[in-house]
Amino acid sequence: MGKLYTALEEWIREEVLVKGTLSGKKTSSELVKVVVKPVKIKAGIRFQLEYHEKDKVRHKNLDQAEALEEIAGLMAEKFKQLDLKTTKADVKIFANSSEDCRVVVKSLKAQVEERVVDLSHNRQKHYILEDGVPVDYLVQLGVQTEAGKVVKSRYDKFRQINRFLEYVEDVVKVLPKKDRPLRIVDFGCGKAYLTFAMYDFFTRKLGMEVSIIGLDLKADVVKFCNETAVALGYEGLRFEVGDIRNHEEGGEVDLVVTLHACDTATDEAIVKSIGWKVAALLSVPCCQHELHDRLENDTLEPVLKYGILRERMTGIVTDAYRALVMEAFGYEVQVLEFIDMTHTPKNLLLRATRRRAEVPGEAPQVEMSKWQAVDAFEKTFGLGETYLRRRCESV
Structure with missing residues (x-):
C-alpha cells in the first residue's frame, strides 16, 4: 500500500x-x-x-x-x-x-x-471561494489571513469577488475554445482584486491557459499590481498604464471586464467590445453624468424635477440605452444585481454575450430593426446625439 x-x-x-x-x-x-x-x-x-x-x-x-x-x-x-x-x-x-x-x-x-x-x-x-480555504492572491492582497480566514474588515470585498466570479462562471460556456490562451482585458482595473480573481479562477479552478491585461491610469497602482503578479507567479497576467479609448489589442479578445468605469469610460468599453467582437462583456457602470441634464420627457416631468430622482432615472436610462445599443450589434444583454444595495449604490451589472457569429475581417454588423429601437429610445427621452452613438459610428 x-x-x-x-x-x-x-x-x-x-x-x-x-x-x-x-x-x-x-x-x-x-x-x-x-x-x-x-x-x-x-x-x-x-x-x-x-x-x-x-x-x-x-x-x-x-x-x-x-x-x-x-x-x-x-x-x-x-x-x-x-x-x-x-x-x-x-x-x-x-x-x-x-x-x-x-x-x-x-x-x-x-x-x-x-x-x-x-x-x-x-x-x-x-461560494466559489470559501472562508477558511486560503487562496494565494487573497492572502497576498490582505483579504485572507495565511490560514485562509477572511479578514473581518475585508468581508465585503470577499463577498464582491465571489459574486463577480459567479457571473464569470456563467459566461464560460460562450467563450471560444481555441488552440491559444483565452484573452481577457480589464479596463480600469484599479487594485485588481477581480483581475487576480479571474486569473486564479480560469487557471486553478478551470485549468485553462489565459492572457489577461489590466489597464489603469495610475502608474503607482499598475506598478503594485505587476509586482504582485510576479510575486504570485501569475505569468499570464500583466498590467499597463493607459486609458480605454487609446488602447489597442493585437489579435482576438474574448472577454472584456469593467468595474465602476466612470461615466463615458463604460461606453468606451462597450465600443471596444463591439469592435473586437468579444464573446462576452461584464460591466458595472458608474457615475452616469452625460445624460443627466439632457433627460426630457413631459410624462416623466413629475419625476425629473426632483434632483435625486433625476439622478436615479439618469442611471436607469443610461444603462438601458447601453443594453439596447449592444443588442443592436448582436449581443444578448442582461441587467443584473451585482451585490446588495446595502454595500454600494452602484449595484447593477451589464452582462452581454454574443448571440451570432461575425465574418472574420468584416466590421461588426448592426441590426437595423434594433437600431430603430435605439432611435426611438433617444427620442423618447430627448437624448440627442450621445457619446455612445458617435463612437459606435466609428466602429
Whole structure:
C-alpha cells in the first residue's frame, strides 16, 4: 500500500470528510477538477465524486474502498493536489505518484465552531471561494489571513469577488475554445482584486491557459499590481498604464471586464467590445453624468424635477440605452444585481454575450430593426446625439 493511499485513507472517511477538491491538472484532458463529498443514499453512506469537464458535470457514488482507489489513481495520473476540508483540519495532499506524496495539515483553532459532515444531496450553496480555504492572491492582497480566514474588515470585498466570479462562471460556456490562451482585458482595473480573481479562477479552478491585461491610469497602482503578479507567479497576467479609448489589442479578445468605469469610460468599453467582437462583456457602470441634464420627457416631468430622482432615472436610462445599443450589434444583454444595495449604490451589472457569429475581417454588423429601437429610445427621452452613438459610428 503506497504512501498516497495511506494518506487518503486517513482523511477520506464518512465521519471526517466535509469536502475535497482535486485540482492542478497534470495532463491536457477534458477533466478540469473533481469534487468529492460523503452523501447518504438508500444503499447507505457513499462518497460522491463530481467530475467537472469543460462542458458538463458527471457523478459517481462509490463506497470508501472504491473512492480511495479512484482518487489515488486520479492523483497519480491527472491531478497534482487534493484540498480537503474535514471536521478536524484543513488538509492539502500533493502527489507525484502513488508512492510519493506530501501532506500539509492545518488544525482547526479551538475557537472555530466544529465542522459537521452534511450527508444530504441538497446542501446550501457554497461560494466559489470559501472562508477558511486560503487562496494565494487573497492572502497576498490582505483579504485572507495565511490560514485562509477572511479578514473581518475585508468581508465585503470577499463577498464582491465571489459574486463577480459567479457571473464569470456563467459566461464560460460562450467563450471560444481555441488552440491559444483565452484573452481577457480589464479596463480600469484599479487594485485588481477581480483581475487576480479571474486569473486564479480560469487557471486553478478551470485549468485553462489565459492572457489577461489590466489597464489603469495610475502608474503607482499598475506598478503594485505587476509586482504582485510576479510575486504570485501569475505569468499570464500583466498590467499597463493607459486609458480605454487609446488602447489597442493585437489579435482576438474574448472577454472584456469593467468595474465602476466612470461615466463615458463604460461606453468606451462597450465600443471596444463591439469592435473586437468579444464573446462576452461584464460591466458595472458608474457615475452616469452625460445624460443627466439632457433627460426630457413631459410624462416623466413629475419625476425629473426632483434632483435625486433625476439622478436615479439618469442611471436607469443610461444603462438601458447601453443594453439596447449592444443588442443592436448582436449581443444578448442582461441587467443584473451585482451585490446588495446595502454595500454600494452602484449595484447593477451589464452582462452581454454574443448571440451570432461575425465574418472574420468584416466590421461588426448592426441590426437595423434594433437600431430603430435605439432611435426611438433617444427620442423618447430627448437624448440627442450621445457619446455612445458617435463612437459606435466609428466602429
